[in-house]
Amino acid sequence: MAITFRWTAKTRTGTLQQGEMSAETREEVILALRKQSLIPTIVSEKLSLDSQITFFSKRKKKIKERDIIVFTRQFANMYNAGIPIVQGLDILTKQTENPSLREVVGIIKNDVESGMTLAEAMKKHPKAFDDLYVNLVAAGEAGGVLDSVLQRLAVYIEKAMKLKKKIKGAMIYPSVVMSIAVLVVAIIMIFVIPIFAKIFGEMGVKLPIPTLIVIAISNFLAGFGGLILIAAMIASFVGFRMYRKTEGGRMETDKVLLKFPIIGELIRKVTVARFTRTLGTLITSGVPILDGLEICAKSAGNKVVEKVVYEVRREVTAGKTLAEPMM
Numbered sequence: 001m002a003i004t005f006r007w008t009a010k011t012r013t014g015t016l017q018q019g020e021m022s023a024e025t026r027e028e029v030i031l032a033l034r035k036q037s038l039i040p041t042i043v044s045e046k047l048s049l050d051s052q053i054t055f056f057s058k059r060k061k062k063i064k065e066r067d068i069i070v071f072t073r074q075f076a077n078m079y080n081a082g083i084p085i086v087q088g089l090d091i092l093t094k095q096t097e098n099p100s101l102r103e104v105v106g107i108i109k110n111d112v113e114s115g116m117t118l119a120e121a122m123k124k125h126p127k128a129f130d131d132l133y134v135n136l137v138a139a140g141e142a143g144g145v146l147d148s149v150l151q152r153l154a155v156y157i158e159k160a161m162k163l164k165k166k167i168k169g170a171m172i173y174p175s176v177v178m179s180i181a182v183l184v185v186a187i188i189m190i191f192v193i194p195i196f197a198k199i200f201g202e203m204g205v206k207l208p209i210p211t212l213i214v215i216a217i218s219n220f221l222a223g224f225g226g227l228i229l230i231a232a233m234i235a236s237f238v239g240f241r242m243y244r245k246t247e248g249g250r251m252e253t254d255k256v257l258l259k260f261p262i263i264g265e266l267i268r269k270v271t272v273a274r275f276t277r278t279l280g281t282l283i284t285s286g287v288p289i290l291d292g293l294e295i296c297a298k299s300a301g302n303k304v305v306e307k308v309v310y311e312v313r314r315e316v317t318a319g320k321t322l323a324e325p326m327m
Contacts, residue, residue, distance in 0.1 A: 003022065003023065003024065003025075003045055004020055004021070004022050004045070005020065005021050005022075005023060005026060005029045005043055005044065005045055006018070006019075006020050006042075006043075006044055006045075007019055007020070007021060007029055007033060007040060007042065007043045007044075008040070008041050008042040008043075009033050009038035009039055009040045009041060010038065010039040010041060011037070011038060011039075012037060012039075016041075017038065021033075026043050026044075026045070029043050030043055039115075040114060041111075041114045041115075042110060042111075042114065043110065043114075044107075044110065062100070063098060063100050063101045063104070063127065063128050064098070065157055065160070065161045066161070067096070067097075067098045067101050068101075068128065068129075068133075068157055069154050069157050069158055069161070071092060071096060071101060071105070072150050072151075072153050072154040072157070073150075073151070073154045074092060074095070075088055075089075075092060075150055076146075076147050076148075076150035076151045076154065078091065078092075079146055079147045079150065080147040085112055085118055086109060086112055086113050089105055089106075089108060089109035089112065090109055092105050093105045093106045093109060100128075101128060104125045104128045107121075107124075107125070108121040108122060108124075108125070111124070117138070117141055118137055118141060118146075119134050119135075119137040119138035119141060122134050122137060130299065131295050131298055131299065132156075132278060132281075132282070132295050132299055133153060135282065135287055135291060135295055136149050136152070136153055136281070136282065136285050136287065137149065137150075137153075139282075139285045139286040139287045140285060140286075142286070143286045145285075145286070148285075149285045152281055152284065152285055153281075156277065156278070156281045159277065160274070160277070163270070163273065163274075167266070167270060170266070174262075186221070189214075189217060189218045189221050189222075190218065190221055190222050190226065193214060193215060193218035194218055194219070194222055197215045197218065197219075240253070250303045251303040251304065251307075254302045254303045254304045254305075255304055257302075258302070258304055267302060270301075271300055271301060271302050271305045274299070274300070274301065275296050275300065275305070275309065278292075278295065278296050278299060279292050279293070279296050282295060282296075289316065289322065290313060290316065290317060293309055293310075293312060293313040293316065294310075294313060296309055297309035297310050297313065311325065312325045312326060
C-alpha cells in the first residue's frame with residue numbers, strides 16, 4: 001500500500017527543495033530522489049489528521065531523566081556489542097516506551113542516516129539532550145570511545161537525579177512544618193481569638209496593647225482581610241515568577257537566595273557538587289577544559305554562579321591555572 005512521504009533534499013549547489021512523494025517504503029523515496037541528483041536530508045511519513053492528533057497528544061508526555069538514562073544505557077550496550085549507530089537507533093525507536101522520546105529518537109535516526117553526526121542530530125532536540133550530553137557525545141565520536149562516554153553519561157544523569165531527590169527529601173520536612181504552623185496560626189486567629197475577644201468584651205476587662213493588636217489582626221483576617229491577604233500573596237508570587245524570568249530579575253533573585261541562612265548554604269553546596277561532577281565528567285571524556293567550563297556555566301542553575309564560572313574561564317583563557325581564579 002502506497003504511503004505519502006514528505007521530503008527535504010539538497011541539490012548539488014546546496015539549494016534546499018521540498019515536496020511529497022507516494023511510495024511503499026521510505027527507502028524507495030530516498031532512491032528516487034538520488035536518481036534525480038538530489039541529496040535527501042529528511043524523509044518522513046506524512047501524518048493524517050487522526051495521526052497528527054495522536055502524535056500531539058503523545059508529545060505532551062514529558063521526557064524524564066529516567067527515560068534518558070534507560071535510552072543511554074541501552075544505546076551504549078548496543079554500540080559496545082558492535083551494532084551500527086543507525087541500526088541501534090532503529091531498535092531503540094521500537095523499544096522506547098515514552099512516545100515523546102520515541103519520536104525524537106526516530107528523527108535522530110533519520111538525520112544520522114542522512115549524513116549528520118550523532119551529536120549534530122541530538123543538538124536539534126535540547127529538551128531531551130542538553131549541551132552537556134551533546135558535547136560528550138561529540139567528544140566520544142571524535143575519540144572513538146562513544147560507548148564509554150555513554151556509560152559515563154548514564155552514571156552522571158543517575159547521580160544528578162539522586163541528588164535532586166535528596167534535596168527534595170530534605171525540603172519536605174521544613175515545608176510540612178511551615179505549612180502546619182501557618183495553618184494552625186490561621187485557625188487560631190480566625191476562629192479562636194474572636195471567641196476570647198467576645199468573652200473579654202463581655203467581662204469589660206481592660207486589655208493590654210499587645211492583646212488588642214492581636215484581636216485587631218484577628219478581626220482583619222476574619223473579615224475581607226483574609227481574602228485580601230491571599231490575593232496579595234498570589235499576586236506577589238506571580239510577580240516574582242515574572243520578574244525572575246527577566247535577565248536582571250534572575251540575577252537579583254539568585255543573589256538574594258544565596259544570602260538566605262539555610263537555603264543559601266544548600267544552594268551553594270548543590271551548585272558546587274554539580275559543577276565538580278559535570279566538569280570532571282567532561283574532562284574525563286575528552287572535552288577541552290574551556291569548553292567544559294562554558295558548559296558548566298550554562299548548567300549551573302544560578303546566575304551568580306554562572307557569572308563566576310565565566311570569570312574563571314576568562315582567567316584560564318588568559319593563561320592562569322584553573323585553581324588560581326578560584327582562590
